[in-house]
Amino acid sequence: MAAVSVYGWAHWCFAGPAAPPAGLAVAGGALLVAGTSAAYFALVSxxxxxFGAxxxxxGLLACAAVADRATARGEVATCAVRDVRTEHLASxxxxxxxxxxxxxxxxRCPGGYPTLLKANRALAPVGGTVRVAYDREHRVSPAPEGGTSPWRPALWAATLLAAGTALARGGHTPDGPGPPDA
Structure with a gap:
Protein backbone atom coordinates (compact mmCIF):
# COMPACT_ATOMS: atom_id res chain seq x y z
CA MET A 1 0.00 0.00 0.00
CA ALA A 2 2.89 2.34 0.74
CA ALA A 3 4.34 1.84 -2.75
CA VAL A 4 0.98 2.60 -4.37
CA SER A 5 0.59 5.69 -2.17
CA VAL A 6 4.04 7.05 -3.01
CA TYR A 7 3.62 6.30 -6.71
CA GLY A 8 0.20 7.98 -6.72
CA TRP A 9 1.51 11.04 -4.90
CA ALA A 10 4.51 11.35 -7.22
CA HIS A 11 2.39 10.83 -10.33
CA TRP A 12 -0.05 13.54 -9.21
CA CYS A 13 2.83 15.92 -8.44
CA PHE A 14 4.50 15.28 -11.81
CA ALA A 15 1.47 15.05 -14.10
CA GLY A 16 -1.67 16.13 -12.25
CA PRO A 17 -3.67 19.04 -13.62
CA ALA A 18 -3.72 20.76 -10.21
CA ALA A 19 -0.41 19.57 -8.77
CA PRO A 20 0.87 21.12 -5.54
CA PRO A 21 3.78 23.59 -5.48
CA ALA A 22 7.23 21.96 -5.58
CA GLY A 23 7.96 22.52 -1.89
CA LEU A 24 4.71 20.91 -0.80
CA ALA A 25 5.22 18.05 -3.27
CA VAL A 26 8.67 17.24 -1.87
CA ALA A 27 7.54 17.65 1.76
CA GLY A 28 4.52 15.40 1.20
CA GLY A 29 6.61 12.74 -0.49
CA ALA A 30 9.25 12.87 2.24
CA LEU A 31 6.55 12.57 4.89
CA LEU A 32 5.08 9.50 3.15
CA VAL A 33 8.47 7.78 2.85
CA ALA A 34 9.71 8.70 6.34
CA GLY A 35 6.40 7.94 8.03
CA THR A 36 6.04 4.54 6.39
CA SER A 37 9.66 3.64 7.16
CA ALA A 38 9.27 4.75 10.79
CA ALA A 39 6.11 2.65 11.14
CA TYR A 40 7.92 -0.35 9.67
CA PHE A 41 10.82 0.15 12.09
CA ALA A 42 8.39 0.35 15.03
CA LEU A 43 6.53 -2.80 13.98
CA VAL A 44 9.52 -5.00 13.11
CA SER A 45 12.00 -5.57 15.90
CA PHE A 51 17.46 -2.91 7.47
CA GLY A 52 13.89 -3.55 6.38
CA ALA A 53 13.03 0.13 6.93
CA GLY A 59 12.07 1.01 -2.63
CA LEU A 60 9.61 3.86 -2.10
CA LEU A 61 12.08 6.36 -3.56
CA ALA A 62 12.42 4.04 -6.55
CA CYS A 63 8.61 4.15 -6.89
CA ALA A 64 8.85 7.94 -7.15
CA ALA A 65 11.53 7.48 -9.85
CA VAL A 66 9.15 5.17 -11.73
CA ALA A 67 6.50 7.91 -11.66
CA ASP A 68 9.06 10.43 -12.94
CA ARG A 69 10.16 8.19 -15.80
CA ALA A 70 6.57 7.27 -16.71
CA THR A 71 5.43 10.91 -16.85
CA ALA A 72 4.77 12.11 -20.37
CA ARG A 73 7.00 14.87 -21.62
CA GLY A 74 4.53 16.27 -24.12
CA GLU A 75 6.68 18.84 -25.89
CA VAL A 76 9.62 18.08 -28.19
CA ALA A 77 12.20 20.56 -29.45
CA THR A 78 15.25 20.26 -31.67
CA CYS A 79 18.00 22.03 -29.76
CA ALA A 80 21.52 23.09 -30.66
CA VAL A 81 24.28 21.85 -28.38
CA ARG A 82 26.33 24.82 -27.14
CA ASP A 83 28.65 22.95 -24.78
CA VAL A 84 29.25 19.43 -23.51
CA ARG A 85 30.80 18.80 -20.10
CA THR A 86 31.62 15.35 -18.86
CA GLU A 87 31.87 14.25 -15.26
CA HIS A 88 33.45 10.93 -14.36
CA LEU A 89 31.95 9.33 -11.27
CA ALA A 90 34.28 6.93 -9.50
CA SER A 91 33.47 3.43 -8.37
CA ARG A 108 19.95 26.52 -27.17
CA CYS A 109 16.31 25.62 -27.79
CA PRO A 110 13.44 27.46 -29.45
CA GLY A 111 11.59 29.35 -26.73
CA GLY A 112 14.63 29.25 -24.40
CA TYR A 113 13.79 26.00 -22.60
CA PRO A 114 15.31 23.57 -21.80
CA THR A 115 18.81 24.94 -21.32
CA LEU A 116 20.47 21.84 -19.85
CA LEU A 117 20.21 18.12 -20.49
CA LYS A 118 21.94 15.38 -18.49
CA ALA A 119 22.52 11.98 -20.04
CA ASN A 120 24.57 8.84 -19.42
CA ARG A 121 25.89 8.78 -22.98
CA ALA A 122 27.17 11.29 -25.52
CA LEU A 123 24.12 12.47 -27.47
CA ALA A 124 25.64 15.04 -29.83
CA PRO A 125 28.87 17.00 -30.22
CA VAL A 126 29.15 20.75 -29.70
CA GLY A 127 27.41 22.38 -32.66
CA GLY A 128 25.20 19.33 -33.24
CA THR A 129 21.51 19.00 -32.49
CA VAL A 130 19.51 16.80 -30.18
CA ARG A 131 15.75 16.22 -29.90
CA VAL A 132 14.62 16.88 -26.35
CA ALA A 133 11.29 15.92 -24.80
CA TYR A 134 10.16 18.17 -21.96
CA ASP A 135 7.21 19.10 -19.82
CA ARG A 136 5.82 22.57 -20.47
CA GLU A 137 5.13 22.97 -16.73
CA HIS A 138 8.78 22.12 -15.86
CA ARG A 139 7.70 19.51 -13.29
CA VAL A 140 9.93 16.74 -14.66
CA SER A 141 13.44 16.95 -16.06
CA PRO A 142 13.91 17.13 -19.82
CA ALA A 143 15.08 13.92 -21.48
CA PRO A 144 16.27 12.83 -24.91
CA GLU A 145 13.25 12.07 -27.08
CA GLY A 146 12.22 8.48 -26.35
CA GLY A 147 14.84 8.27 -23.61
CA THR A 148 12.76 7.65 -20.48
CA SER A 149 11.81 4.12 -19.57
CA PRO A 150 10.35 3.22 -16.18
CA TRP A 151 11.53 -0.41 -16.29
CA ARG A 152 14.89 -0.09 -14.54
CA PRO A 153 13.58 1.86 -11.50
CA ALA A 154 10.52 -0.44 -11.42
CA LEU A 155 12.80 -3.47 -11.17
CA TRP A 156 14.78 -1.81 -8.38
CA ALA A 157 11.56 -0.87 -6.56
CA ALA A 158 10.22 -4.42 -6.75
CA THR A 159 13.52 -5.90 -5.56
CA LEU A 160 13.93 -3.50 -2.64
CA LEU A 161 10.30 -3.80 -1.55
CA ALA A 162 10.52 -7.60 -1.73
CA ALA A 163 13.66 -7.53 0.43
CA GLY A 164 11.90 -5.34 3.00
CA THR A 165 8.90 -7.67 3.01
CA ALA A 166 11.11 -10.72 3.41
CA LEU A 167 12.84 -9.13 6.40
CA ALA A 168 9.48 -8.31 8.00
CA ARG A 169 8.32 -11.91 7.58
CA GLY A 170 11.63 -13.46 8.61
CA GLY A 171 11.55 -15.61 11.72
CA HIS A 172 7.74 -15.76 11.90
CA THR A 173 5.51 -18.76 11.51
CA PRO A 174 1.71 -18.62 11.11
CA ASP A 175 1.38 -19.10 14.89
CA GLY A 176 4.06 -16.51 15.72
CA PRO A 177 7.77 -16.82 16.40
CA GLY A 178 8.86 -20.23 17.47
CA PRO A 179 10.95 -21.13 20.49
CA PRO A 180 14.67 -20.57 20.26
CA ASP A 181 16.64 -23.51 18.90
CA ALA A 182 18.44 -25.43 21.61
Missing part, protein backbone atom coordinates in the same frame (compact mmCIF):
# COMPACT_ATOMS: atom_id res chain seq x y z
CA UNK A 46 15.75 -5.73 15.92
CA UNK A 47 18.16 -5.34 13.08
CA UNK A 48 15.53 -6.71 10.67
CA UNK A 49 13.48 -3.60 11.44
CA UNK A 50 16.38 -1.28 10.72
CA UNK A 54 16.06 1.12 4.84
CA UNK A 55 15.02 -1.27 2.04
CA UNK A 56 11.48 0.06 2.25
CA UNK A 57 12.60 3.70 2.06
CA UNK A 58 14.86 2.98 -0.93
CA UNK A 92 33.21 2.94 -4.62
CA UNK A 93 35.30 -0.04 -3.71
CA UNK A 94 35.81 -3.50 -4.97
CA UNK A 95 32.54 -5.19 -5.86
CA UNK A 96 30.68 -1.88 -5.94
CA UNK A 97 28.97 -0.45 -8.97
CA UNK A 98 31.32 0.51 -11.77
CA UNK A 99 32.20 4.13 -12.38
CA UNK A 100 30.00 6.13 -14.72
CA UNK A 101 30.24 9.16 -16.96
CA UNK A 102 27.57 11.87 -16.91
CA UNK A 103 27.25 14.19 -19.90
CA UNK A 104 25.82 17.68 -19.32
CA UNK A 105 24.76 19.37 -22.52
CA UNK A 106 24.19 23.14 -22.55
CA UNK A 107 21.40 23.74 -25.06
Missing amino acids: GSRGL LFLAA YGEGGPPGATVYRLAL
Whole structure:
Protein backbone atom coordinates (compact mmCIF):
# COMPACT_ATOMS: atom_id res chain seq x y z
CA MET A 1 0.00 0.00 0.00
CA ALA A 2 2.89 2.34 0.74
CA ALA A 3 4.34 1.84 -2.75
CA VAL A 4 0.98 2.60 -4.37
CA SER A 5 0.59 5.69 -2.17
CA VAL A 6 4.04 7.05 -3.01
CA TYR A 7 3.62 6.30 -6.71
CA GLY A 8 0.20 7.98 -6.72
CA TRP A 9 1.51 11.04 -4.90
CA ALA A 10 4.51 11.35 -7.22
CA HIS A 11 2.39 10.83 -10.33
CA TRP A 12 -0.05 13.54 -9.21
CA CYS A 13 2.83 15.92 -8.44
CA PHE A 14 4.50 15.28 -11.81
CA ALA A 15 1.47 15.05 -14.10
CA GLY A 16 -1.67 16.13 -12.25
CA PRO A 17 -3.67 19.04 -13.62
CA ALA A 18 -3.72 20.76 -10.21
CA ALA A 19 -0.41 19.57 -8.77
CA PRO A 20 0.87 21.12 -5.54
CA PRO A 21 3.78 23.59 -5.48
CA ALA A 22 7.23 21.96 -5.58
CA GLY A 23 7.96 22.52 -1.89
CA LEU A 24 4.71 20.91 -0.80
CA ALA A 25 5.22 18.05 -3.27
CA VAL A 26 8.67 17.24 -1.87
CA ALA A 27 7.54 17.65 1.76
CA GLY A 28 4.52 15.40 1.20
CA GLY A 29 6.61 12.74 -0.49
CA ALA A 30 9.25 12.87 2.24
CA LEU A 31 6.55 12.57 4.89
CA LEU A 32 5.08 9.50 3.15
CA VAL A 33 8.47 7.78 2.85
CA ALA A 34 9.71 8.70 6.34
CA GLY A 35 6.40 7.94 8.03
CA THR A 36 6.04 4.54 6.39
CA SER A 37 9.66 3.64 7.16
CA ALA A 38 9.27 4.75 10.79
CA ALA A 39 6.11 2.65 11.14
CA TYR A 40 7.92 -0.35 9.67
CA PHE A 41 10.82 0.15 12.09
CA ALA A 42 8.39 0.35 15.03
CA LEU A 43 6.53 -2.80 13.98
CA VAL A 44 9.52 -5.00 13.11
CA SER A 45 12.00 -5.57 15.90
CA GLY A 46 15.75 -5.73 15.92
CA SER A 47 18.16 -5.34 13.08
CA ARG A 48 15.53 -6.71 10.67
CA GLY A 49 13.48 -3.60 11.44
CA LEU A 50 16.38 -1.28 10.72
CA PHE A 51 17.46 -2.91 7.47
CA GLY A 52 13.89 -3.55 6.38
CA ALA A 53 13.03 0.13 6.93
CA LEU A 54 16.06 1.12 4.84
CA PHE A 55 15.02 -1.27 2.04
CA LEU A 56 11.48 0.06 2.25
CA ALA A 57 12.60 3.70 2.06
CA ALA A 58 14.86 2.98 -0.93
CA GLY A 59 12.07 1.01 -2.63
CA LEU A 60 9.61 3.86 -2.10
CA LEU A 61 12.08 6.36 -3.56
CA ALA A 62 12.42 4.04 -6.55
CA CYS A 63 8.61 4.15 -6.89
CA ALA A 64 8.85 7.94 -7.15
CA ALA A 65 11.53 7.48 -9.85
CA VAL A 66 9.15 5.17 -11.73
CA ALA A 67 6.50 7.91 -11.66
CA ASP A 68 9.06 10.43 -12.94
CA ARG A 69 10.16 8.19 -15.80
CA ALA A 70 6.57 7.27 -16.71
CA THR A 71 5.43 10.91 -16.85
CA ALA A 72 4.77 12.11 -20.37
CA ARG A 73 7.00 14.87 -21.62
CA GLY A 74 4.53 16.27 -24.12
CA GLU A 75 6.68 18.84 -25.89
CA VAL A 76 9.62 18.08 -28.19
CA ALA A 77 12.20 20.56 -29.45
CA THR A 78 15.25 20.26 -31.67
CA CYS A 79 18.00 22.03 -29.76
CA ALA A 80 21.52 23.09 -30.66
CA VAL A 81 24.28 21.85 -28.38
CA ARG A 82 26.33 24.82 -27.14
CA ASP A 83 28.65 22.95 -24.78
CA VAL A 84 29.25 19.43 -23.51
CA ARG A 85 30.80 18.80 -20.10
CA THR A 86 31.62 15.35 -18.86
CA GLU A 87 31.87 14.25 -15.26
CA HIS A 88 33.45 10.93 -14.36
CA LEU A 89 31.95 9.33 -11.27
CA ALA A 90 34.28 6.93 -9.50
CA SER A 91 33.47 3.43 -8.37
CA TYR A 92 33.21 2.94 -4.62
CA GLY A 93 35.30 -0.04 -3.71
CA GLU A 94 35.81 -3.50 -4.97
CA GLY A 95 32.54 -5.19 -5.86
CA GLY A 96 30.68 -1.88 -5.94
CA PRO A 97 28.97 -0.45 -8.97
CA PRO A 98 31.32 0.51 -11.77
CA GLY A 99 32.20 4.13 -12.38
CA ALA A 100 30.00 6.13 -14.72
CA THR A 101 30.24 9.16 -16.96
CA VAL A 102 27.57 11.87 -16.91
CA TYR A 103 27.25 14.19 -19.90
CA ARG A 104 25.82 17.68 -19.32
CA LEU A 105 24.76 19.37 -22.52
CA ALA A 106 24.19 23.14 -22.55
CA LEU A 107 21.40 23.74 -25.06
CA ARG A 108 19.95 26.52 -27.17
CA CYS A 109 16.31 25.62 -27.79
CA PRO A 110 13.44 27.46 -29.45
CA GLY A 111 11.59 29.35 -26.73
CA GLY A 112 14.63 29.25 -24.40
CA TYR A 113 13.79 26.00 -22.60
CA PRO A 114 15.31 23.57 -21.80
CA THR A 115 18.81 24.94 -21.32
CA LEU A 116 20.47 21.84 -19.85
CA LEU A 117 20.21 18.12 -20.49
CA LYS A 118 21.94 15.38 -18.49
CA ALA A 119 22.52 11.98 -20.04
CA ASN A 120 24.57 8.84 -19.42
CA ARG A 121 25.89 8.78 -22.98
CA ALA A 122 27.17 11.29 -25.52
CA LEU A 123 24.12 12.47 -27.47
CA ALA A 124 25.64 15.04 -29.83
CA PRO A 125 28.87 17.00 -30.22
CA VAL A 126 29.15 20.75 -29.70
CA GLY A 127 27.41 22.38 -32.66
CA GLY A 128 25.20 19.33 -33.24
CA THR A 129 21.51 19.00 -32.49
CA VAL A 130 19.51 16.80 -30.18
CA ARG A 131 15.75 16.22 -29.90
CA VAL A 132 14.62 16.88 -26.35
CA ALA A 133 11.29 15.92 -24.80
CA TYR A 134 10.16 18.17 -21.96
CA ASP A 135 7.21 19.10 -19.82
CA ARG A 136 5.82 22.57 -20.47
CA GLU A 137 5.13 22.97 -16.73
CA HIS A 138 8.78 22.12 -15.86
CA ARG A 139 7.70 19.51 -13.29
CA VAL A 140 9.93 16.74 -14.66
CA SER A 141 13.44 16.95 -16.06
CA PRO A 142 13.91 17.13 -19.82
CA ALA A 143 15.08 13.92 -21.48
CA PRO A 144 16.27 12.83 -24.91
CA GLU A 145 13.25 12.07 -27.08
CA GLY A 146 12.22 8.48 -26.35
CA GLY A 147 14.84 8.27 -23.61
CA THR A 148 12.76 7.65 -20.48
CA SER A 149 11.81 4.12 -19.57
CA PRO A 150 10.35 3.22 -16.18
CA TRP A 151 11.53 -0.41 -16.29
CA ARG A 152 14.89 -0.09 -14.54
CA PRO A 153 13.58 1.86 -11.50
CA ALA A 154 10.52 -0.44 -11.42
CA LEU A 155 12.80 -3.47 -11.17
CA TRP A 156 14.78 -1.81 -8.38
CA ALA A 157 11.56 -0.87 -6.56
CA ALA A 158 10.22 -4.42 -6.75
CA THR A 159 13.52 -5.90 -5.56
CA LEU A 160 13.93 -3.50 -2.64
CA LEU A 161 10.30 -3.80 -1.55
CA ALA A 162 10.52 -7.60 -1.73
CA ALA A 163 13.66 -7.53 0.43
CA GLY A 164 11.90 -5.34 3.00
CA THR A 165 8.90 -7.67 3.01
CA ALA A 166 11.11 -10.72 3.41
CA LEU A 167 12.84 -9.13 6.40
CA ALA A 168 9.48 -8.31 8.00
CA ARG A 169 8.32 -11.91 7.58
CA GLY A 170 11.63 -13.46 8.61
CA GLY A 171 11.55 -15.61 11.72
CA HIS A 172 7.74 -15.76 11.90
CA THR A 173 5.51 -18.76 11.51
CA PRO A 174 1.71 -18.62 11.11
CA ASP A 175 1.38 -19.10 14.89
CA GLY A 176 4.06 -16.51 15.72
CA PRO A 177 7.77 -16.82 16.40
CA GLY A 178 8.86 -20.23 17.47
CA PRO A 179 10.95 -21.13 20.49
CA PRO A 180 14.67 -20.57 20.26
CA ASP A 181 16.64 -23.51 18.90
CA ALA A 182 18.44 -25.43 21.61
